[in-house]
Amino acid sequence: MNYLSTRGTAPVLDFEDTMLTGLARDGGLYLPEKIPSFSPDEIAALEGLSYEECAFRIMRPFIGDTFTDDTFRRLIARAYGGFDHAARAPMVQLAPGHFLLELFHGPTLAFKDFAMQLIGQMFQAALERNGKRVTIVGATSGDTGSAAIEAFKGLDNVDVFILFPHGRVSEVQRRQMTTPTEANVHALAVTGDFDDCQARVKDMFNHFDFRDRVGLAGVNSINFARVLAQVVYYFTSAVSLGAPARPVSFTVPTGNFGDIFAGYLAKRMGLPIDRLVVATNQNDILHRCLSTADYRPDGVTPSISPSMDIQVSSNFERALFEAYGRDGAAVAQLMDELKAGGFSVSQGALQALREVYDSGRCSEDETRATIARLHRTTGELLCPHSAVGVKVAEEKRNPATPMITLATAHPAKFPDAVQEATGIRPDLPARMSDLFERPERMTRVENDLSAIETLIEERRRP
Numbered sequence: 001m002n003y004l005s006t007r008g009t010a011p012v013l014d015f016e017d018t019m020l021t022g023l024a025r026d027g028g029l030y031l032p033e034k035i036p037s038f039s040p041d042e043i044a045a046l047e048g049l050s051y052e053e054c055a056f057r058i059m060r061p062f063i064g065d066t067f068t069d070d071t072f073r074r075l076i077a078r079a080y081g082g083f084d085h086a087a088r089a090p091m092v093q094l095a096p097g098h099f100l101l102e103l104f105h106g107p108t109l110a111f112k113d114f115a116m117q118l119i120g121q122m123f124q125a126a127l128e129r130n131g132k133r134v135t136i137v138g139a140t141s142g143d144t145g146s147a148a149i150e151a152f153k154g155l156d157n158v159d160v161f162i163l164f165p166h167g168r169v170s171e172v173q174r175r176q177m178t179t180p181t182e183a184n185v186h187a188l189a190v191t192g193d194f195d196d197c198q199a200r201v202k203d204m205f206n207h208f209d210f211r212d213r214v215g216l217a218g219v220n221s222i223n224f225a226r227v228l229a230q231v232v233y234y235f236t237s238a239v240s241l242g243a244p245a246r247p248v249s250f251t252v253p254t255g256n257f258g259d260i261f262a263g264y265l266a267k268r269m270g271l272p273i274d275r276l277v278v279a280t281n282q283n284d285i286l287h288r289c290l291s292t293a294d295y296r297p298d299g300v301t302p303s304i305s306p307s308m309d310i311q312v313s314s315n316f317e318r319a320l321f322e323a324y325g326r327d328g329a330a331v332a333q334l335m336d337e338l339k340a341g342g343f344s345v346s347q348g349a350l351q352a353l354r355e356v357y358d359s360g361r362c363s364e365d366e367t368r369a370t371i372a373r374l375h376r377t378t379g380e381l382l383c384p385h386s387a388v389g390v391k392v393a394e395e396k397r398n399p400a401t402p403m404i405t406l407a408t409a410h411p412a413k414f415p416d417a418v419q420e421a422t423g424i425r426p427d428l429p430a431r432m433s434d435l436f437e438r439p440e441r442m443t444r445v446e447n448d449l450s451a452i453e454t455l456i457e458e459r460r461r462p
């Protein structure tokens, strides 16, 4: 399986190099040259299998000869063995035809664990085999950072640096990143917002001297392996509701567009998905773009769903690449325009996007009201991101097709917002009950590329 860049000029790579490389050297994001497809019989055969066995069957065609079947099965088993729920991604019914897919039963209580726990295993296996070491640098609005630290802490051949926007993540998210004691973990609180953090990470990938000197690797969803692991729960949830015989739709709380793009891949692989609904908070650039064709970031406004406070949505580039018929030059042109302020999607590409994606926006008041109402009517405590999804799903739902809304984080990661809406302060699991007593360790840093690079060079182990 070969992987090519969305900007068309970087070297074509195999799965292992794609995973270890992160951003393509032309600034683009890697995608498989050909998306594997599954027959209806192959999809139907997933019914009743364990999450791990489904994960193996769904991801196997993408990884080429990077791992033998036995090794890949072992890595998957280790990745999901630490989840708190036997089903890994259980589903509950909210209303007739509306289901909630709970993706927060992993070690750090967010959907990021599904991919990060697995790529932690895959990185270790690949690095041990080739004797290399890497410096992982990631940007986070809260959840990717904690999941990455959990997956990579304590490893001899990996140093991890996580850039998060100072004062703009929840206290639980911050403490998950600042309390691990392992020497290879570094939480950097950047003056700025998530878009600044992500821009500096991409700058580092585009600074080839630095990139090669430190052996830079990325675990944001710029890394295709991250997106791939997220494809699995689209299949398991749809099959449990009757796919492939019965189509389903998904609503996905969206920021960096990685999770919903995994849904797009599932659809291309043969899963009968009717609509993929992008649900945004007040940082609604994706909803505006799908409504008007214009993509023009105008700054992030902090919200009670902070992990979605994003205006430069990294994986939207992958969606554009697909909508422009995989024309790398056209995508490179749009990304140049974005650097100068923004771009307008062509009418043809907009139509292609709308054939796959629908979208909606949920205000702060609507988010709070949805948390309160769902708790009252169903007993389910939603995190604010999941509430954005539920509200938009309710508006967009076609009663003829089951709707699955992704619950992307545990309510206890955002206790203030949940308490304000319901009067209930959700508890962290017992294994994390002393989180607020553990000492914190982080470094404040300005939003300045050379200051961040210098710090990384000083702290990483040679």
Ligand SMILES: Cc1ncc(COP(=O)(O)O)c(C=O)c1O
Binding pocket: 110, 111, 142, 143, 144, 221, 253, 254, 255, 256, 257, 258, 259, 260, 307, 308, 385, 386, 408, 409
């Ligand atoms: C809790 C939560 N919900 C939703 C999102 C949005 O997901 P994506 O960035 O894949 O669109 C994020 C961040 O990624 C998140 O942490």
Ligand SMILES: N[C@@H](CCOP(=O)(O)O)C(=O)O
Binding pocket: 139, 140, 141, 142, 143, 144, 145, 219, 220, 221, 222, 255, 256, 258, 307, 308, 314
């Ligand atoms: N919401 C994310 C932002 C980064 O997204 P990623 O999927 O590209 O890693 C976070 O919680 O950090």
